[in-house]
Every structure is written in C-alpha cells, then in structure tokens.
Amino acid sequence: MPSSATPAKHPALQSLQGLRILSLALNLPGPAALMRCRQVGATCIKLEPPAGDPMGLYNKPAYAQLHEGVKVLTADLKTEAGQKVLHRELEKTDVLLTSFRPSAIDKLGLGWKKIHSLYPALSHVAIVGAPGTLGEEPGHDLTYMAHNDLVTGLNLPPTLYADMSGSLMASEAVLQAALRRQEPYAGSGDPHPRGAFIEVALSEAAAYLALPRQWGLTQPSGSVGGAHAGYRIYPCQDGRVAVAALEPHFAAALCAAAGVEAADIRAMFAPATHEAIAAFMRTQTRAQLDQLAAAKDIPLHTLLN
Structure with a gap:
C-alpha cells in the first residue's frame, strides 16, 4: 500500500443517541472511552477537579481531541459543594464513567450499593487497573503490558495498548448498559430501566491483546x-x-x-x-x-x- 494512502472516513451510526454519560475519569482510558461514546451519539459531560485533567498538562492537543464535544465542568468532589454538583449531574445521568481505585470510589460516596439505591436506573462503568482487590495495586499501561509478555527489549511500546484497548472495552460496556436500559427488569415485571455495575480492568485488556502471543502466533516460531x-x-x-x-x-x-x-x-x-x-x-x-x-x-x- 502506498505510504500516502489514508483510510476513508464514514459517518458513525448514532447508536448512543439520547444516552447521557457523566465521566469522572482522568488521563487516557476514560477520556478515550468518552470520545468513542460521543462519536456514536452520546451526550457527554465530564467533572474535573480544580487542578484539571493531567492530560491537559502532558499533551494539550491530545486533551483537546479527547474532549471535543464534551461539556467539561469543574468540581472538587472532596467538598460538600463538589458533591452537590456531582449529584445534581447524577440525577440526569444514564451512565457514570470512572477510573479510580475501588477505595477512592468508596471515599467519594460512589460505592455501587449506595449509588444504585439512590439512582436505580444509573449504570456505572468503572475502569480499574486490575480486577477485584488487585485494583488497589499501583500499575500502568507499561506494567500491564510487561506482565503479559508484550514488552520486548529495552524499548517502550510504540503506543499505549492497554489504555486504548481498555477504552474500547469501556465504550463496549457503555453500550451494554444502554442495551440493558431497553429491557424490563428481569423477572420483576418492572418496566423501568435498571442500572448495572460493569468493571473494566486494564490488566485484562492487556491480557486480551496478548492472546495471539499466548497462542504462539506472534512468537518467533509463529x-x-x-x-x-x-x-x-x-x-x-x-x-x-x-x-x-x-x-x-x-x-x-x-x-x-x-x-x-x-x-x-x-x-x-x-x-x-x-x-x-x-x-x-x-x-x-x-x-x-x-x-x-x-x-x-x-x-x-x-x-x-
């Protein structure tokens, strides 16, 4: 293929039209998932802390592209005033998107049992580093890739594979939540939508990318x-x-x-x-x-x- 060739762009189906997403997620995986959801029709709102999203400091063009079309608000969720802003938005939200450690979720008063009782129709897509209790351990794209034998030699991978594949899994989870809203609550006869908690682990995203290597396809003998x-x-x-x-x-x-x-x-x-x-x-x-x-x-x- 000639090096000047570029893929043709086609308008995306607006599959999430009418869905409202509130994101508290910073850095890359959460904003990338939000970008994907916005591209297919979701209304996207983001609450950032007063210091802003670190991505805005790392790379302003990346931040701008990730947040194009996203309504960005500022709120300190550790304060009473910030909590009021949060819950004002949650009342209007279909899907909450976060990227905190589980303990931080609890400290912010967003544990699933509590939030589900307050907003039964709300779904929560939680991006974490690793599943379950492992979500408290520190990690990043590079460590998850290394754990799955996807880092060779001393060179860094050319892109952030775990973060970006995790963002796709998160946007897929949002779609699952949207589909769930279209179905009556199973077995209850309740026609109102019921929310779901869906955890997306970046370590599992890296493990998914690593499957061809585990199968031997990308090993030197493959x-x-x-x-x-x-x-x-x-x-x-x-x-x-x-x-x-x-x-x-x-x-x-x-x-x-x-x-x-x-x-x-x-x-x-x-x-x-x-x-x-x-x-x-x-x-x-x-x-x-x-x-x-x-x-x-x-x-x-x-x-x-």
Whole structure:
C-alpha cells in the first residue's frame, strides 16, 4: 500500500443517541472511552477537579481531541459543594464513567450499593487497573503490558495498548448498559430501566491483546511472528518494507515478483526463502515496492526509517 494512502472516513451510526454519560475519569482510558461514546451519539459531560485533567498538562492537543464535544465542568468532589454538583449531574445521568481505585470510589460516596439505591436506573462503568482487590495495586499501561509478555527489549511500546484497548472495552460496556436500559427488569415485571455495575480492568485488556502471543502466533516460531517469509519487515534500498503476504495467493505473488520458487506454503518457512526475499528487497526502493504492490496485488507498506 502506498505510504500516502489514508483510510476513508464514514459517518458513525448514532447508536448512543439520547444516552447521557457523566465521566469522572482522568488521563487516557476514560477520556478515550468518552470520545468513542460521543462519536456514536452520546451526550457527554465530564467533572474535573480544580487542578484539571493531567492530560491537559502532558499533551494539550491530545486533551483537546479527547474532549471535543464534551461539556467539561469543574468540581472538587472532596467538598460538600463538589458533591452537590456531582449529584445534581447524577440525577440526569444514564451512565457514570470512572477510573479510580475501588477505595477512592468508596471515599467519594460512589460505592455501587449506595449509588444504585439512590439512582436505580444509573449504570456505572468503572475502569480499574486490575480486577477485584488487585485494583488497589499501583500499575500502568507499561506494567500491564510487561506482565503479559508484550514488552520486548529495552524499548517502550510504540503506543499505549492497554489504555486504548481498555477504552474500547469501556465504550463496549457503555453500550451494554444502554442495551440493558431497553429491557424490563428481569423477572420483576418492572418496566423501568435498571442500572448495572460493569468493571473494566486494564490488566485484562492487556491480557486480551496478548492472546495471539499466548497462542504462539506472534512468537518467533509463529506464522505472524517472523517464521513466515511473507510476513516480515525487510530493509530495502531507502528504508523498510512491512510485508503481509500471508495467504497462499499473496505469498505466491510475492515469490513470483521476487523470482523465488516456492512449491507450497511450507516453502515460506524455509531459511532459503527468507534469504531470497530479503535479497530481493534490498535491491528495491520504496517507490518500486509501492508500484509492485499496486501492480501485483501484494499487501505491503513501505517505511522511510
């Protein structure tokens, strides 16, 4: 694929139209989940402490994009005045989104038993570091990734995988809560919506991302871990090329272009095939490889560095 290609954008379905979300979540996973929910129609309000969201200090452009279309209010939830603002908003809220440790939730008077008694229709999506009592232990994206064997060498991962996948799980939980609101309270005959408590653990988000590695797919001996000659990153004359010719017809097209004989899929795992394709790539520029990809229908993407 040419490096200039960009994915087409399509208008999102407004699946959460009419749903009101109140977020107390700071930093990245909560605001990213709120951004996703807003993009599909939810009305999003956020209460920030007087000091603001730390993301506004780390990276102002990120903060701006995460909070586009979000109504941001300020309240110190540790004070009586802040609690009044909180409960004024909760009275109008369908889903509460938080990212505190469980003990902090209790200190703020937001324990599920209490909040459910006050607002039976309210759902609470709680983003935590780890499930259950482990939620009190300190952790971050990097530690959850490391625990699941997703950090190699001394380089940091190129993005915050646990945080971002956790945000998707949180937005999925909001959707579950929205669906629950459409159903009568099971077995009671009560037609009014009932809220649910849904916990989303970033450690479990990292574990979900790690499944292909646990299965062996992305281990060095796996098909997408480097053992298959058609699924690798190779140096070329003026940069690198990421090749994803995994399926037999793509692998055959790659081998034909490189002048490599490969009788069947097993040949793609042979050292000689790796060496031959690597040698071919070293003779090609990024422009030549982009042209080759378009002409021969080979999935690859060239990289400058």
